[in-house]
Amino acid sequence: QQPVQSPQAVILREGEDAVINCSSSKALYSVHWYRQKHGEAPVFLMILLKGGEQKGHEKISASFNEKKQQSSLYLTASQLSYSGTYFCGTKDPEIYGGSQGNLIFGKGTKLSVKP
């Protein structure tokens, strides 16, 4: 089942912050975040495993709340290079308890950073 991302799109000025949310109706084993720039392949940002951990990548960080079955991606002091579509991916816990199996992506959040 596809995770739900919000918002669908966001426009920022350079230096502004943004939050992208990813939620699931099923229990989550892990949440994966990717960024895809226009005309390019998706690129890995980070993985969060259950346990409420937070991770960071440059000025991009994320949290994972297992109980709420959701993850949030935080973009701080956004730069022009942050523009792109952000995808979260989750694994089905019904397949080997989520330890293996396929990665299901949300529909994406399009982020546009303007000068």
Added chain:
Amino acid sequence: EAQVTQNPRYLITVTGKKLTVTCSQNMNHEYMSWYRQDPGLGLRQIYYSMNVEVTDKGDVPEGYKVSRKEKRNFPLILESPSPNQTSLYFCASSRRQGLTGELFFGEGSRLTVL
């Protein structure tokens, strides 16, 4: 250089003409997968493979076939393409079956079926 290579990158074909999109990775990865990307729908998984000779259906497998006879290759076969298979296709691989690490994507193959 570590990479996932897809071919062809662009293809225009006609309904019913069988085609194969090849995918090869040089990282000795166990896990490989195919996704299709359509506007507003995100990345939808077609098939995935946890290792040689092991394949499973993803969310949208209808009209596609795959095989994993060698670890490095995971071709996507469209036996009788139809216009609704016009899409951007991505092959991806990861080191372990458990997907505890990064998915490496190929550059994509844009397919148009007339």
